[in-house]
Amino acid sequence: MKNLVIAKRYAKALFGLAVQDGKIEQYGQELDGFVQLMAQLPDLADALRNPLYPETVRKSLFASVAEKSGLTPIIRSYLGLLIEKRRIGNLSEIADFYHRLIDEHQKVARARLTAATPLDEKAVADIAKSLEKLTGKKVIVEFQVVPELIGGVVAQIGDLVLDGSVRRQLLNFKETLKRGALG
Numbered sequence: 001m002k003n004l005v006i007a008k009r010y011a012k013a014l015f016g017l018a019v020q021d022g023k024i025e026q027y028g029q030e031l032d033g034f035v036q037l038m039a040q041l042p043d044l045a046d047a048l049r050n051p052l053y054p055e056t057v058r059k060s061l062f063a064s065v066a067e068k069s070g071l072t073p074i075i076r077s078y079l080g081l082l083i084e085k086r087r088i089g090n091l092s093e094i095a096d097f098y099h100r101l102i103d104e105h106q107k108v109a110r111a112r113l114t115a116a117t118p119l120d121e122k123a124v125a126d127i128a129k130s131l132e133k134l135t136g137k138k139v140i141v142e143f144q145v146v147p148e149l150i151g152g153v154v155a156q157i158g159d160l161v162l163d164g165s166v167r168r169q170l171l172n173f174k175e176t177l178k179r180g181a182l183g
Contacts, residue, residue: 007093014078014094015101021074028102030075031095037069038091049089058083109137111157116149116165131155 018027038045044065048058062083066076082088103110111131113124124143131139135157146154151166 007097010094011097107137109135109139109157111141113143114146115153
């Protein structure tokens, strides 16, 4: 919970700068690039996170990596601050929340659509249009096949779940029968 609060705070701060600079997408790409770099080089990530290394060593290491990576001055400064405040370990969560802020700013919602069988592109597009009418936002759909649903579809956008699966209908029917037998 504490890490999520930290991630939100730092992401909002960077997003505010990005809006002022008009570089919302660019800063997001640079964050993602550095997250990927730390994932590919675990020794680098450890050196930047580890408080046993003196701060000067961590900052010097970061400065040389940042220069070779071609990071903008704002992102260099931002990541340097994360290292100084010992928050670089939260970078992945910060980047995730930053992208949520981008979506919110651009009025985009991300939906997870699951079905028991593969759906054609037209069916997914039709469902996306229905979700756009419901949310008032542009909807980007991530589709996944889940055979356990038996039939139908389930759409999830944030906390909103629209469950039209046969599995859910059978569970509801089962509960109705239980209540009828007990009543």
